[in-house]
Amino acid sequence: MKPTVAVALTGASGMPYGLRLVETLIRAEARVYLLYSQAAHVVAKQELDIALPPRASDAERMFGERYSAKPGQLRVFGREDWFAPVASGSNPPDAMVICPCTVGTLAAVAAGLSDNLIERAADVTLKEGRKLILVPRETPFSALHLENMLKLARAGAVILPANPGFYHRPKRVVPIFPLNTVLFPGGLLPLRVFEARYMDMTRECLKRNEPFGVCLIHQGSEDGAPAVPEGVGCLAKIQECDMQQQGILNLKTRGGQRFRILDRKTGTQGLISADVGLIESDASVAVPEEFSACARLLQMVVAEKGKSVFAEPHAYDDARSISPCRKLGSVPGFYKSRGLAAAKGPAEN
Ligand SMILES: Cc1cc2nc3c(=O)[nH]c(=O)nc-3n(C[C@H](O)[C@H](O)[C@H](O)COP(=O)(O)O)c2cc1C
Numbered sequence: 001m002k003p004t005v006a007v008a009l010t011g012a013s014g015m016p017y018g019l020r021l022v023e024t025l026i027r028a029e030a031r032v033y034l035l036y037s038q039a040a041h042v043v044a045k046q047e048l049d050i051a052l053p054p055r056a057s058d059a060e061r062m063f064g065e066r067y068s069a070k071p072g073q074l075r076v077f078g079r080e081d082w083f084a085p086v087a088s089g090s091n092p093p094d095a096m097v098i099c100p101c102t103v104g105t106l107a108a109v110a111a112g113l114s115d116n117l118i119e120r121a122a123d124v125t126l127k128e129g130r131k132l133i134l135v136p137r138e139t140p141f142s143a144l145h146l147e148n149m150l151k152l153a154r155a156g157a158v159i160l161p162a163n164p165g166f167y168h169r170p171k172r173v174v175p176i177f178p179l180n181t182v183l184f185p186g187g188l189l190p191l192r193v194f195e196a197r198y199m200d201m202t203r204e205c206l207k208r209n210e211p212f213g214v215c216l217i218h219q220g221s222e223d224g225a226p227a228v229p230e231g232v233g234c235l236a237k238i239q240e241c242d243m244q245q246q247g248i249l250n251l252k253t254r255g256g257q258r259f260r261i262l263d264r265k266t267g268t269q270g271l272i273s274a275d276v277g278l279i280e281s282d283a284s285v286a287v288p289e290e291f292s293a294c295a296r297l298l299q300m301v302v303a304e305k306g307k308s309v310f311a312e313p314h315a316y317d318d319a320r321s322i323s324p325c326r327k328l329g330s331v332p333g334f335y336k337s338r339g340l341a342a343a344k345g346p347a348e349n
Pocket residue numbers: 009010011012013037038039040042043046101102103104105137138
């Protein structure tokens with residue numbers, strides 16, 4: 001039988017950990033009871049731009065859809081819902097995780113206050129001998145925080161600060177949209193999406209509030225068989241998305257950080273996903289000699305047609321600003337992709 005896990009989000013930094021945990025548990029077919037504190041609303045908005053609904057039933061619907069939960073698999077309870085199963089020792093969850101956990105909630109649980117449903121559920125979990133995991137977040141920890149953690153550890157709780165190790169060289173995995181154009185940091189890229197694989201990719205990115213990667217095509221074409229992308233690309237953050245015509249998504253995206261592809265694989269639908277190393281953004285990238293004509297051309301067009309023809313910034317001495325040239329068709333993409341890569345990155349150091 002799949003376990004029942006209570007997850008409590010409190011108002012500490014680290015909301016992405018908490019929501020990723022909920023998503024992963026649902027994917028693993030666990031039953032999830034979700035609780036969140038008042039302060040969690042503020043942090044969720046701040047860190048993920050997510051408005052946690054004040055009503056539990058609305059939150060249940062929102063997260064159920066977001067994480068494709070089965071009916072009844074995800075239940076959300078209000079902070080004073082004393083009839084919730086987690087509030088009673090006769091129906092405790094198999095485990096409870098408070099992630100992220102404020103030092104305030106940590107202290108309340110250590111003191112056995114049970115003043116709201118999170119504190120009560122933690123108390124019940126401990127007294128019933130079930131696993132209680134707290135993911136505290138504060139820095140530095142004071143003697144009070146450490147004493148509370150020690151007290152809880154002695155009572156059987158697991159204190160598990162989110163301290164990711166770097167020895168396995170963590171990478172970021174992004175879906176790749178290979179195109180016949182190059183997106184530069186800060187540049188605007190409108191896209192029409194109609195292939196199933198990229199529709200799914202867009203939906204996932206919107207759902208997770210994550211960007212996808214745009215790479216110039218090295219070999220192949222934009223539609224049909226998966227193309228081979230160049231090794232360097234740029235994250236594309238979706239700013240607007242609408243479907244005015246059935247089956248066609250119109251996206252407005254803006255270029256974020258550059259990345260270097262470290263490894264890639266192609267999924268069954270033909271969507272490429274890549275392990276990428278992000279390239280630190282430089283203050284500016286000098287325009288290489290071979291692009292200087294392009295920079296001058298851009299300057300002339302803006303002088304003649306006005307600033308509004310291309311997205312800001314109009315930094316003609318910065319190689320990253322020459323991306324509007326793609327609209328003129330004057331620079332082969334290959335050169336632009338080299339311009340994108342023309343900066344120090346992790347693989348070059
Ligand atoms: C953006 C933001 C970040 C915060 N980060 C932390 C944090 O990392 N750790 C912490 O203990 N409190 C943090 N706080 C303060 C708590 O939210 C505050 O103490 C709150 O009363 C905790 O209530 P709760 O434990 O019921 O969620 C943060 C508050 C805000 C607005």
